[in-house]
Amino acid sequence: MPYQVAVSGASGYAGGELLRLLAAHPDVEIRTVTAHSNAGQPLALHQPHLRSLAHLTLQDTTPETLAGHDIVFLALPHGQSGQYTEALAEAPLVIDCGADHRLESVSAWDHFYGGEFHEPWAYGVPELLVGGGAKQRSRLAGASRIAAPGCNASTVSLSLVPGVAAGVIDTRDIVSVLAVGPSGAGKSLKTNLLASEILGSANPYAVGGTHRHIPEIRQALAAALPVADSASEPEDRVWTSLTDAIRISFTPVIVPMARGILATSSAPIAPDASDADIRGAWEAAYGDETFVHLLPAGEFPRTADVLGANTALMGLAIDRAANRVVVVTALDNLAKGTAGAAIQSMNIALGLPEATGLTVNGVAP
Amino acid sequence: MPYQVAVSGASGYAGGELLRLLAAHPDVEIRTVTAHSNAGQPLALHQPHLRSLAHLTLQDTTPETLAGHDIVFLALPHGQSGQYTEALAEAPLVIDCGADHRLESVSAWDHFYGGEFHEPWAYGVPELLVGGGAKQRSRLAGASRIAAPGCNASTVSLSLVPGVAAGVIDTRDIVSVLAVGPSGAGKSLKTNLLASEILGSANPYAVGGTHRHIPEIRQALAAALPVADSASEPEDRVWTSLTDAIRISFTPVIVPMARGILATSSAPIAPDASDADIRGAWEAAYGDETFVHLLPAGEFPRTADVLGANTALMGLAIDRAANRVVVVTALDNLAKGTAGAAIQSMNIALGLPEATGLTVNGVAP
């Protein structure tokens, strides 16, 4: 019997992508879709591309409508998941696509988000090294509470963690600039998200260290640092004592494509790291992965190549003249960046084959 | 009587933009337009937007057709200008939009371009500081031979030169990532420039230190270094002895907009540089400029804001957590990046008001 699933925030972009992927998943049944202001309306009005689900009606997002399912997906604005997670204490599996359960550090939460702090959940990027050769995957197996990642954060973290874990890059001067599609900002009625503002233009935002995905990246990179006793450190270790150990200049730029992230990340080459050391670190980290691929030397990915797929494609260059390792990674912010990560993590948590219902091939051109 | 002008490469993108701007310039008359394979065809077939010039026919690009003009613009592929510049020895003013006369270093030319080296001409970015408080403008006054800049190069150079000259950034670890429109690559029949490849996608290229604009940027930044005896150095100083002094990781990413460059450039903050020192450096450099504007703190430019204009807009952030100064600059690669720079430089060379025929306002949305 398939798992019974509820998806909240079903009229938004992340909710829509969850539904698109779940509709193709053989082991789940979408029983309930909920929204706030759009409750009572046909799902098809808000997700006209989901033809196989056109019969569904949006219910109100309440603890009651979400109760009684095997799996509950929360695709709500940041700061709203917390009120439901307590009421959903009985739910066997809850997966939050918001930020509420991602950060381990109270001070980082306070600095970038504010409001009530919620406990961190298993982080839904299975391929991330977490020290000692282990990956997040091991924490997701059997998990009952999962925090899907921020799309920009997971792109950058996946890009650099192999180099961090192998000690071949200097984590004190990372620079990451991302070309991103506007769907990452959600279906929000803001002037800067209007088509007329974005078509034919490249628009930076959150320049200078203010983007909320920065602490999430630093946390992921810190977890991979080859520090002997990191396991014994208190939870605020990352944000406080690592201020000097992991520095990142992070600039997202909205470009005229609905979906996609292309992150160009670089860090100084560690002294004595050979080209083979460097490339070997990424090959070792991802050689066996289904959804994270390192391209051959000299090749770099395009966002179109991963459209709709659960794949992160990356290319790596070693620029000795600039003394930097450059990693360019493409992923689909709604798929591998959010909903695909959530479902991949769900598969792991439930003991299903990890790739169930997901595709490695993008829709291009 | 207006200056008589010839434009070669008139069927291409740079040539088209030269013609668009020259057609609005009160002091010139476009007498001759030339091309190679398209010679003999109506200009309107290749530049259908230039309605006021629809009566012109493309002539063959030869020393003879270009001879006898007051001003000759060369908008030819790299490596082709040299063969004409000797034949044009009599021409009062020649402006090359190609790379042939930009680099001072033979070894840099050999490394990035190859083929015959040509002498460097006055560099067509008037607002660039060149040391000792002077700007390129002073070298352009009365010049008879001008090299228009590379579009990416001038964007990055304008972004950082004030900080270099003031000594408030560390030039040994510059990182620049650019979102660029495909028109910068010219009207070339290459698969990676097809619309189907670029629409809905972000496509990196020349990753890892291979882009030909890198030596041009290093040369411009080096010229602004506060080094006492730089004037006495041999011409290859930049490329050889400055290898360690100026390092730049440079990654362009083609995004789905026809025109525009948005460069996100950053460099470590120099020790002891205060926020006021830093911001003051840029304010001092550009406070009086017509076409280079520093936006108020917290504001950053979009490429749409400079479409068709001769303006470079920049925003500056000081990210103390990352220890980097971040400068985001938008300009139109065909206008301020190429043809606008050429005409602005022409105005200076001829002693005309610098802004003649140019606009500071972009076409948006």
Place this chain on the structure above:
Amino acid sequence: MPYQVAVSGASGYAGGELLRLLAAHPDVEIRTVTAHSNAGQPLALHQPHLRSLAHLTLQDTTPETLAGHDIVFLALPHGQSGQYTEALAEAPLVIDCGADHRLESVSAWDHFYGGEFHEPWAYGVPELLVGGGAKQRSRLAGASRIAAPGCNASTVSLSLVPGVAAGVIDTRDIVSVLAVGPSGAGKSLKTNLLASEILGSANPYAVGGTHRHIPEIRQALAAALPVADSASEPEDRVWTSLTDAIRISFTPVIVPMARGILATSSAPIAPDASDADIRGAWEAAYGDETFVHLLPAGEFPRTADVLGANTALMGLAIDRAANRVVVVTALDNLAKGTAGAAIQSMNIALGLPEATGLTVNGVAP
């Protein structure tokens, strides 16, 4: 001394384009810019591309702030101009970019707009034939009140009026399908105008005869009908008695370009109309026009060719197999479609050279 100008709705798209063009106009001085909810803010916050006007502050749109100018432009949402036009009775020249003063028929107004009816003003499409060989231009000379056209309406009207006036097309079965950029819908916070909804997609709207520009087109075409006694008809003639004489199926489709309209309009060939008759009608109508160009047979325009220009470019095909004349017209909805038309009409009204401050060349690519 330059004319003193006020622009209301200055934070919107039409207002921004008025300001961009007025800033380049040698005979006007922009003294006042006004807005509603954005009053008190710097203009630069809302029109960051208008660098030469960055010193202006938005005032509140009231009869008082608009009073005392030589020329007042109203760029307000439909139905809002009326309240100002009475108060502006003293203003020498008022130009409304809204719909309030376009329609001659009360019943058409009631059907498509509703609310209070306002008297029709001189219609700001100078090149439109209005019967007897005259053009709208003659009505604009010396006018003190001008209604700028709807952008889609003027595109279709310019496309077909020559054929209507010459009697070479059958006006009872016109079909027009338009590819339009979203800026025509204004800077409105609506979900269907979000970039994520429009990027990579073609989105029809107002299908089936509901678009508000339909009565405006029918009025313009009816005015050109070769009817002997049309001058003696009552004002509601168009909408009522011409119901059968002019029928148009009109479908706009939003496509992913910020600006531009490409209208493909067709009508049955009138019996006995020869190819020479047909092409000759358009050639005769526009042969002497500065801003409306018929391309050579076999050539058709692209919207990029008129970006930022005051030009309407059209191509004409005679499809005998389908028995239709097909006219494809490109114009920039904000320029020639709205603000350019307003300023061209202003020039005529004031007796200035018609092309003052306007350009015929587009910004391409």
Place this chain on the structure above:
Amino acid sequence: MPYQVAVSGASGYAGGELLRLLAAHPDVEIRTVTAHSNAGQPLALHQPHLRSLAHLTLQDTTPETLAGHDIVFLALPHGQSGQYTEALAEAPLVIDCGADHRLESVSAWDHFYGGEFHEPWAYGVPELLVGGGAKQRSRLAGASRIAAPGCNASTVSLSLVPGVAAGVIDTRDIVSVLAVGPSGAGKSLKTNLLASEILGSANPYAVGGTHRHIPEIRQALAAALPVADSASEPEDRVWTSLTDAIRISFTPVIVPMARGILATSSAPIAPDASDADIRGAWEAAYGDETFVHLLPAGEFPRTADVLGANTALMGLAIDRAANRVVVVTALDNLAKGTAGAAIQSMNIALGLPEATGLTVNGVAP
């Protein structure tokens, strides 16, 4: 055991989409991929989005490399299939994505294509009515030779055939204008397909009755005409005697989206046809179809809603003022328009469930 499949033209857009869909099909194994000039190269170089097939190498397209498979797909330029189809006489199932086997009329072929005429094959649009209540599906069952449709042709044919078959529209004055993505034109190195030419612009082509899909549409509509004795007519009936019975004005406009077709088609309302008659015709035709959906009255589709899907979405309006039925249909030119149609037809020919390996949900936003 899965069917062994060969795909020729595997480095192009249609070939890439065939491979993407076949890779997700449970009953086939992709054994051979072939190309012409790219033979010998890795498939991944040309189809970097097909990660699951990255191990394949392109072989030369020859009768020998294509021989010995259960199913052969030809995705070759028009006019090239014929040379292979004879050599492939032994192949159990051949599916041609080119035009060579679509047309029944020699004179239509000569007029629009020229070169050697090839016999028509079963036409790969299963949902098309073909007279007497039957659909193309019945001709595809058990077929061994299938002609996949032209993407524009099938969009328009699906839009109108229900009205033709029911006699509720007048087929003598059809008008169809299509917004299309450039991928329909293939991976061809032509200036008008460059990104710089298409970004931010709407570009018409083949205006005035010259597009090669016109005879294909007329053939499909003619097949649905309620003519008693149509079965007894000679094959050139369509093109010759139906010249007056089916007339279509057809204009495609390239817009800046990689994929997708939005066709706005209209025809005069037949005398006495009621609204219920009209809407009922489409409901009856498609009510039971998996992949062709009529949206509720007042709703119209967007191309993004069908991206990557095998779905044709259509909305219908009855415009009594214009006396036209207007049908707006969205489909993905590479999926439902070409490769999806091919695979759906393959499923039918092989007796597999028709939807195997295909999806009804699009990738949006």
